[in-house]
Each structure stands twice: as C-alpha cells, then as structure tokens.
Amino acid sequence: MISALDTYLGWDRPGHNKGCKRPHWDVAVRRDEHAARHHGYGDEPLKHSCPDPYCVHGNSFTKLTVRIVCTSCGAAQLVTGEHTADTGDTTTSTTALSFGLPPRQAAGLLLWPAQPWLDFGRAASDEPHDFVVTRTKVKQVTADVVVGQITQGRGRQRGVIWAACAVPDAEGEFGFGQQLRWVHANDGRGGGGSPLRTITAAARWIGARLAEQETGGGQ
Structure with missing residues (x-):
C-alpha cells in the first residue's frame, strides 16, 4: 500500500457470465x-x-x-x-483491512475508512484509519466517484494533524505515483490552507475546494 486510495482502487473483481440470475461467489x-x-x-x-x-x-x-x-x-x-515468509494468506478482519467498514459522514461528504500508509501504532489509537472521500449517496468506491483523500500525520509539536487532497485530475500537481493525482493539497500544518487538526476540518477543506471547482473559483 502506498496511499489510502489503494484500499479501494486497483483491485479487479471477478465477473459473472452474462445473464447470471443469482450472482454468488x-x-x-x-x-x-x-x-x-x-x-x-x-x-x-x-x-x-x-x-x-x-x-x-x-x-x-x-x-x-x-x-x-x-x-x-x-x-x-x-x-x-x-506461500513464503513474505507472501501467502493472512487471517484478519475488516477493522485491520479498513475495507468493508461503513463510511462516516462529515461536512456533507462520505469518508470511507482506508488502510493508512504509516500504520505503526494506529490500530490502538482513537483514529486507526485514513479516509477516501466521496460525495453522499455513493454505494461503492471507484475512481470516478472519489473527490478527496484524508491522511493522518504529525504537526511540529507532534500533535495529530490531518493532511487532505481534493479535486482529482490526471494532470494534478499533487499525488504523483498514486492511484489519483490532485489539484489541491493541504499538508495539515498550514501549507495549502489553514491547519487541519480534526477529520471534520479536513472534510470541510475538501468541500470548500469542490465548491470552488463548481463555481470556477478553484482554477
């Protein structure tokens, strides 16, 4: 995993034959x-x-x-x-994988739990997940519905901050090498906007960038 997006994107689903009446694996x-x-x-x-x-x-x-x-x-x-020391199978849970957990709602957006890139110690913390962000009414995360990403980090005084990316674009300045690139990014410390010390603040920042895009003010 290199980003929260890898929890949802880049996976191939088996396909049923045409006309399958009772899809079940x-x-x-x-x-x-x-x-x-x-x-x-x-x-x-x-x-x-x-x-x-x-x-x-x-x-x-x-x-x-x-x-x-x-x-x-x-x-x-x-x-x-x-099956080797590095590859094989692992018995785990949706809590550890992040995938399969329900999204939470914040600032009018859906935040889908995602496996963090830097996850040391996160499992025992109050916020063990990073987030992939979509608009509401989305039932399944795919590349075409993702509008942002929220990841946990540490500020200058080692306090928890939340970095955020918003508005996917193939030519975006941020996120090179990830599943998506972004027009806007905030490092959570104040670079790219106000400091983001909560998940809700990060979601609001993404929502503001989306609103700018819709009105043409973000270009």
Whole structure:
C-alpha cells in the first residue's frame, strides 16, 4: 500500500457470465505442500540451488490456490501463488483491512475508512484509519466517484494533524505515483490552507475546494 486510495482502487473483481440470475461467489483456499517447480506442462521439475542457507525457494514449494466459482452462471477463476515468509494468506478482519467498514459522514461528504500508509501504532489509537472521500449517496468506491483523500500525520509539536487532497485530475500537481493525482493539497500544518487538526476540518477543506471547482473559483 502506498496511499489510502489503494484500499479501494486497483483491485479487479471477478465477473459473472452474462445473464447470471443469482450472482454468488463460492470462495475456497487450497494449500499444496511440496508442489514441484516446472518450466511448463510436461517439463522436468526445475533444479534449484542457492548459496543462501536461508533461501526458501527449493525444488518444491507450498502452493496456494484460491478458487472462485459462481454456481449460478458457471463463471470461475483460479488464483495461484507461493506461500513464503513474505507472501501467502493472512487471517484478519475488516477493522485491520479498513475495507468493508461503513463510511462516516462529515461536512456533507462520505469518508470511507482506508488502510493508512504509516500504520505503526494506529490500530490502538482513537483514529486507526485514513479516509477516501466521496460525495453522499455513493454505494461503492471507484475512481470516478472519489473527490478527496484524508491522511493522518504529525504537526511540529507532534500533535495529530490531518493532511487532505481534493479535486482529482490526471494532470494534478499533487499525488504523483498514486492511484489519483490532485489539484489541491493541504499538508495539515498550514501549507495549502489553514491547519487541519480534526477529520471534520479536513472534510470541510475538501468541500470548500469542490465548491470552488463548481463555481470556477478553484482554477
């Protein structure tokens, strides 16, 4: 994750076949110990040697397969991967992932909980999430409905502040390398506007930038 936006954007959803009458996914995970490495089907298993005594990439590996099937329309997808110290599967919750939690409303906008980029110690804090911002009545976060982003930081005296970005634009000055770029940004400390010491203040700042855009005053 490199930004709060990655909680919602950049994910592909499995698709049902046309005319599916009862869309429903049956999801299961399989672990195959000692799966052999191959160049391709029918080839001899790869021989792996490595001088690193801690290398886990042996001639065999633990293979993970996620099977996703709709029993109504017959659509199916298999996702395979290798279980290592860095990759595999994790049992967690929506609270830790942020995705799946309901949005909160502030300043006439919806704030969708998002996994923070810098999350050390955040889980035990009063505000464990960053936020992706949309207008009200949005049911699902997609790139075309996002209007802002709110992320927690620290001020000069180590107090909590909230940085905010508003008005997505492909040529925006801020957010280079993220899922979206932005026309406006406030670092929460006063750079880009007034200091933002609460989530509500950050939401109001985003709302003001959106209002400027609508009236032409933000250009």
